[in-house]
Amino acid sequence: MLEKLRESLERRIAYRQWWNAYRQRTVPGGAAWTRASASCLLWTLVVLVVTGVFLMSSYSPSMTDSWASVHYIEQSWAGSLLRGIHYFAAQFLIVLFFLHMMRVLIVGGYRAPRELIWITGLLLVPLVLAWAITGNPLSGSQKGMSQIEVEGHIIASTPLLGRTIQTILIGGDRVGNLTLTHLYTLHVFILPLLVGVLLFLHISQIYRHGLLGPENSDESEAVPYWPDQTVRNMIVLAVVMIGIALAARWLKAPRDVPASPELPGMPRPEWYFLSLFELRRYFSGEWEFIATLVIPLLILGLLLVMPLLDRWLTHRISVFLRSGIVVVGLVAWGGLTAMPIWRDRHDEQYQQTHRKLEVLGERAWVLADRYGVPPEGAAALLARDPKTQGPVLFKLYCGSCHPHAEPDGTGIMPTEPTAPNLYGIGTPDWIAGFLDPERITGPHYFGNTAKADGEMVGTVQEWFENAESDDDRARIRKQLQEIALLLAHEANKAPQTVDDKLLARAKQAMVDEFACTDCHRFGEEGELGSAPDLTGYASRSWLIEMIRNPNAERFYPDDANDRMPAFAPHEFGSAQNQLTRRQIELIVDWLRQEWYEPAPESAESQ
Amino acid sequence: MxxxxxxxxxxxxxxxxxxxxxxxxxxxxxxxxxxxxxxxxxxxxxxxxxxxxxxxxxxxxxxxxxxxxxxxxxxxxxxxxxxxxxxRRGGQDALVQRVLRLEDLPPGEPVEVPIVGRKRDAWTVYDQQTIGRVWLVRRSKADVPPEKSKVDAYSAICPHLACIVGLDQEDRRFRCPCHEAAFDLSGRRVPASELGHPNPSPRDLDPLKCAVVHDADEDAWWVEVTYQRFRAGARRRIPESV
Known part of the structure; x- marks a missing residue:
């Protein structure tokens, strides 16, 4: 039955000729491990195409979606492994490619009648590299987008057609949506098509001319390719695949920070282009294209004419030349690659930015895990994150007066602090500092302000000076501690243990014993106008209003304001405001330490 | 036949x-x-x-x-x-924008400010997007009255390959992280002899028109920059849309 089916299939599509062509191949000189480089390269390429097709099914090339879809792939079931295999197979492919080329060069595999095998193989070099480069920016990461931006300008600085090619490649004069769609088209269709055509020529030539045997090898030493050589190929392939899978599982494909115009760019090319990056250093100005275009083309040209050159050379000189190319090539490539790595490692500024981008990348990932990516795109994840934006905005707008220094002294510290330290604002301890005669006059509170000898400071000091005994002072302290808890409750920062009885007691003390409401308003007690409102003190809305306009009646009207500017006294949306609603909210949420942090156990399991 | x-x-x-x-x-x-x-x-x-x-x-x-x-x-x-x-050519040739209050600009200390504007990226239009970065240097001392203050502005886009130049605090110069182009605080290229390697930038940093203007509404002095963009990699300044 099965045999019949096979027969009828054979009559219709004649499949056996293909299988026979493979089965009848022989390996002159016997099977060899080094010959596995070709097959391994081919199958790695197939793995890339297959994983690539799977990735395509969930990828979306646009400035808003690319990073988001990569994040989606990564957190889908098996997605991380799939993308990892795709990423590391590409790295392995490039290594294997050059190993294969070196082997063919050393054994002289380019000689007649195999010139076309050599030439098609060499033409694959720029195509495969272009294939790899067009893939990197597709992740929509800051690194990838900066890379293609610089690469675009490098292309543009090439004489003649440079600018035209750059404009077509990146789709205009700035990197953007069209850059991604163009690179995507190249990466998933045009380059694979070209590589496929060249590969077909390459392989059909190999079948036509057979494998090259070792010099002066004997016909009788030939062994069948299948299975003698095939089994070696498959063992090598399996080892490579294990390496790729392990790298994909444990090293993981990079999860870089999403591209954003707010972030610093630190473009470095991928490792396989570092040598050209280094070479550019030795040519300045208009001559840089010599490093990026002329030298690579000359090397490619030299290799292309090897079949011709070889005819004129004696055997000895040919061997010398071939091994010379391999050795000099390896040394030059290694040296040029190592130098920028070494320099960057000793460049503190580079390392700092690098670390910063790494931290931001992790943060963006955490936020996307928690909230998903908003329709404005992945860049909005960090732009809306108080933990990321808070310190930046604070430093720019608040940090020349207010410190934000943690107890251990780290944080933001102005050169001349003239306002209270806002670290932990609204917490019981922070409020308690205002009610402590020593701390209120210290540098973290009113010490450096015009309020250092104001009424508040005087009042607090009086409470303690008027106390009759140590017991009295201890009682006052305990009551003030409770008032601090009450105010922290207003800020929504009180611990869970605070109960209604304590709050009522503290409020009683505020109104009667300490007479806070003589100056401050608190709920229905007291009036506005002479001191900041304690209703909802240091809560989110209180802080937002305070930053908008500290001169408002609720805070420091008339001349009571020491020196704090009004950052948004006009309606939100007005161009006259210094800060937008979003910016103020980011500062406030950061001050109140209200941002998302993943639970520690989930961080460990990752 | x-x-x-x-x-x-x-x-x-x-x-x-x-x-x-x-x-x-x-x-x-x-x-x-x-x-x-x-x-x-x-x-x-x-x-x-x-x-x-x-x-x-x-x-x-x-x-x-x-x-x-x-x-x-x-x-x-x-x-x-x-x-x-x-x-496709599009966008404005220049964008006038108030970037910083004069009081927030310490004399002699370069400050980087973003230029925010409308940006069209193929089919997406961003209303508020950072489209450029500018380095400001206040040349006059703090006690010079605002109307006589002098502020210089330089586009932070490196004339070499359009990366964003940063400030190297140690050497007191602008430095590009990409290919180590370096400029002194007046935007001039640092010669190779001082740098120890060729300076890849084909020209000095691009200076931008910059004025100190008064806002009568809130009685504040602002630094106003006329933002322009020039082609990277060229020796002459060839304007591009911003």
Whole structure:
């Protein structure tokens, strides 16, 4: 039955000729491990195409979606492994490619009648590299987008057609949506098509001319390719695949920070282009294209004419030349690659930015895990994150007066602090500092302000000076501690243990014993106008209003304001405001330490 | 014998001549376009078109031409579509923007500010997007009255390959993280002799028009920058849209 089916299939599509062509191949000189480089390269390429097709099914090339879809792939079931295999197979492919080329060069595999095998193989070099480069920016990461931006300008600085090619490649004069769609088209269709055509020529030539045997090898030493050589190929392939899978599982494909115009760019090319990056250093100005275009083309040209050159050379000189190319090539490539790595490692500024981008990348990932990516795109994840934006905005707008220094002294510290330290604002301890005669006059509170000898400071000091005994002072302290808890409750920062009885007691003390409401308003007690409102003190809305306009009646009207500017006294949306609603909210949420942090156990399991 | 006749592509009858050539004759001679032997017509266009071919040769020609026609019908819009980005020019040439209050700019200390504006990225329009970065340097001392204050502005876009230059606090100069172009605090290229390697930038940092203006509404002094962008990699300053 099965045999019949096979027969009828054979009559219709004649499949056996293909299988026979493979089965009848022989390996002159016997099977060899080094010959596995070709097959391994081919199958790695197939793995890339297959994983690539799977990735395509969930990828979306646009400035808003690319990073988001990569994040989606990564957190889908098996997605991380799939993308990892795709990423590391590409790295392995490039290594294997050059190993294969070196082997063919050393054994002289380019000689007649195999010139076309050599030439098609060499033409694959720029195509495969272009294939790899067009893939990197597709992740929509800051690194990838900066890379293609610089690469675009490098292309543009090439004489003649440079600018035209750059404009077509990146789709205009700035990197953007069209850059991604163009690179995507190249990466998933045009380059694979070209590589496929060249590969077909390459392989059909190999079948036509057979494998090259070792010099002066004997016909009788030939062994069948299948299975003698095939089994070696498959063992090598399996080892490579294990390496790729392990790298994909444990090293993981990079999860870089999403591209954003707010972030610093630190473009470095991928490792396989570092040598050209280094070479550019030795040519300045208009001559840089010599490093990026002329030298690579000359090397490619030299290799292309090897079949011709070889005819004129004696055997000895040919061997010398071939091994010379391999050795000099390896040394030059290694040296040029190592130098920028070494320099960057000793460049503190580079390392700092690098670390910063790494931290931001992790943060963006955490936020996307928690909230998903908003329709404005992945860049909005960090732009809306108080933990990321808070310190930046604070430093720019608040940090020349207010410190934000943690107890251990780290944080933001102005050169001349003239306002209270806002670290932990609204917490019981922070409020308690205002009610402590020593701390209120210290540098973290009113010490450096015009309020250092104001009424508040005087009042607090009086409470303690008027106390009759140590017991009295201890009682006052305990009551003030409770008032601090009450105010922290207003800020929504009180611990869970605070109960209604304590709050009522503290409020009683505020109104009667300490007479806070003589100056401050608190709920229905007291009036506005002479001191900041304690209703909802240091809560989110209180802080937002305070930053908008500290001169408002609720805070420091008339001349009571020491020196704090009004950052948004006009309606939100007005161009006259210094800060937008979003910016103020980011500062406030950061001050109140209200941002998302993943639970520690989930961080460990990752 | 093969019949031949005179006419465009052997179709029509231009001069009315019909004749025949030997079958199995020289194929090269058949393929070339022989002139009509009557030479009755002397119109220039006619001389070109006078051919002798048989029906089948004509059909081969016609098939090829029709295929070419269909190909062109796809290739022309296809290529135009790809090349369209070359024609697209857009955006403003310059953008005037208040970037910082004068009081927030310490004398002698460079400060980087973003230029925020509307940006169109193919089909997406961003209303508020950082479209550029500018380094400000306040040249006058703090006690100089605002109206006489002098502030210099330089585009932070490196003239080499358009990375964003940063401030190297240690050496007190602007430095590009990409290929180590360096500029002094007046935007001039640091010579290779001081740098220890060639300075890859083809020109100095791009200076921008910068003024200190008064806002009567809130009685504040602002630094106002006229933001422009210039082509990277060129020795001269060639303006681009911002």
């Amino acid at each position: 093969r019949p031949v006749r005179c006419g465009p592509l052997g179709l029509g009858r231009v001069c009315g001549y019909t004749g025949s050539v030997a079958e199995g004759g020289d194929p090269a001679a058949m393929a070339s376009l022989p002139r009509c032997p009557t030479r009755r017509l002397t119109l220039p266009w006619c001389r070109v078109w006078v051919v002798a071919m048989n029906r089948r040769t004509m059909l081969k020609w016609a098939s090829s031409l029709l295929a070419l026609f269909s190909g062109i019908l796809v290739a022309v819009p296809g290529c135009s579509f790809v090349l369209a980005v070359l024609r």
